[in-house]
Amino acid sequence: MNLILFLIIGGVAGWLAGLIMKGRGFGVLANVGIGIVGSVIGGFVFRLLGLASQGAVGELVTATVGAILLLAIVGAIKK
Numbered sequence: 852m853n854l855i856l857f858l859i860i861g862g863v864a865g866w867l868a869g870l871i872m873k874g875r876g877f878g879v880l881a882n883v884g885i886g887i888v889g890s891v892i893g894g895f896v897f898r899l900l901g902l903a904s905q906g907a908v909g910e911l912v913t914a915t916v917g918a919i920l921l922l923a924i925v926g927a928i929k930k
Contacts, residue, residue, distance in 0.1 A: 857887075858883055860886065860911050860914055861884075861914060862879065864885075864889055864890065864915040864918050865877065865881065865882030865885035865918050866886075867918070868919045868922055869885070869922070871919055872919060872922040872926070886914050886918055888917070888918070889916075890910070890913060890917055891917065892920055893912075893916045895917075896917065896920065897916075
């Protein structure tokens with residue numbers, strides 16, 4: 852069940868990051884991938900800043916922030 856929740860949070864985080872950074876989502880699989888990678892990046896950044904997330908909402912915020920950072924880095928590299 853945790854894997855399913857992890858994939859759902861990853862998908863929602865990727866979709867939100869796509870809306871914020873690009874104006875629309877990237878598709879279900881890309882959203883999940885971006886959200887999963889974003890959760891790793893967000894967790895790393897939050898630990899560096901001394902922040903911790905609690906519960907599903909905290910995990911969603913962490914993953915979304917990480918996904919936004921991922922999309923910003925990829926966008927900067929592309930230019």
